[in-house]
Amino acid sequence: MNLTTLMQTYVFVLAGFVGFLVIARVPPLLHTPLMSATNAISGISLVGSLVAAGAGRSVVSTVLGTIAVTAATINVVGGFIITRRMLGMFKRSDRRKSDAPQA
């Protein structure tokens, strides 16, 4: 294993720990918005797709990359919109209505 792979493993493992700690605190009330949001965030594979589509490496890479950009963009755009829409429905009762999260 070379040094780059080791450093990458370092980042991956630490991010995994952060993920567990942060996500364990999300209440069941918000588990569906959580899944929806992580889904939209996983659209970050867009960054890999952009390089494959735009680096002018080979026809295969450009075609697959373009399809990948499309698929990832669908997740980013659709995922963030639906998460916002969903969270807009979560309202507190009566007296504190003005503090409710806005969509």
Add this chain to the structure above:
Amino acid sequence: MREALVQASYLLASVLFILSLKSLSRADTAARGVDLAVAGMAIAIVGTLMQQTVIDYRWIALGLGVGTVIGIPLGTRVPMTAMPQRIAIALTFGASAATLVGIAEYHDHRETLALGQRIAVAFEVVLGSLTVAGSFVAAGKLQEVLPSRPLTYRGQNAVNFALLGVIVVILGAVVAGKGGMPLFYTLVGLAFVAGISLVLPIGGADMPVVVALLNSYSGLASAATGFAISNNVLLVSGALDGASGFLLSMLMSKAMNRSFTNVLFGAFGSQTATPAVGAGTDLVATPISAEDAAVQLAYASNVVVVPGYGMAVAQAQHQVRELAELIEKRGGEVRYAIHPVAGRMPGHMNVLLAEANIPYDKLYDMDEINGDLSRADVALVIGANDVVNPAARTDPTSPIYGMPILNVDEAKSVIVLKRGMSVGFAGIDNMLFYQPRTRMLFGDAKASLVKLVTEIKAL
């Protein structure tokens, strides 16, 4: 210099993603969390487009444009009841992006990839391809395009294990640098077949675990992409996504009293339904008329509503809210007790109730409300069965023994809205229905609720 800016944009995006998930731990900050994630995403995209390797923007523009056009209706039009299959389809898209990038990477660079990168690419396409197919089948089952019951045949588990064995062997060969493109494509194809074959035997009621697990795989596939193309923001968000999916599937399995392996490979056992214990004995469930039930609810000061999937199927959320508002107007308090697997995905029931304008501070998790159920004047059970079955606490021979349940049987009185005396998913009878304090209001959930509302208004 430019490369440093790109890396800085990835660092900023990673931090924003983590802060975004942190904001999701509270309902009043959750919407802001989404904004943080959107900002992170925008920064990462701009950073990537600045990279020196990106020289041709035509195809990128096409992909971004088409993706946006398809993504907008998927965000604005899909109803909340369809959220589970919407997530499953999103997993298909996300995983296919990772898989395609992996194939492109291997196609262009297979001669020069280091061992670590070959391992990463191989895992990327196996997890990606498996998730693409598995999520697609899961979405089909949730949408009921495919039969939601387990599809099984003799020797299924043996076939699946053999398939996984072959995949592991080929994965090893690809990592060792053997076989070229044909073997690599075989690996992608077999993982795809495995995805279909592994999800087909899993029943509709177990889908929350499967969808969460596929979410985890999809995250790991992104993380593998990060290893393959040395991209830290992919590593971080892949790890976050993987952790989230894994945690949620653990929680769901626990709430269903099943182990992972039992959910994934246990389709055979679940098909033998035990006969109802009530049948053949002299136990009688006591029915109640809508009129009497309405009186009981109208004069209760502490009501707990227990919604189950049956309520969501009947689309009766709005009638539930109407009923609750009437009781509240008469001075009663109405709270909702939500079991973790009440919907078709983690937290689904909360979204369905929030959509019907029920304030989220009235929704209580199982652990929050269980100690308090004994003080409820009326527990109103709507389309829930196994999750309120006291056998889970009291009967060690019951298949659901040990499953965490809502202790509805401790309430001062119980009204159960139910179509008939049929058994729940677990195929077992429910002693709650025969308790002296329990009354059964038979009929379609929505119709019964409408009757209750009319009766209370007439009081």
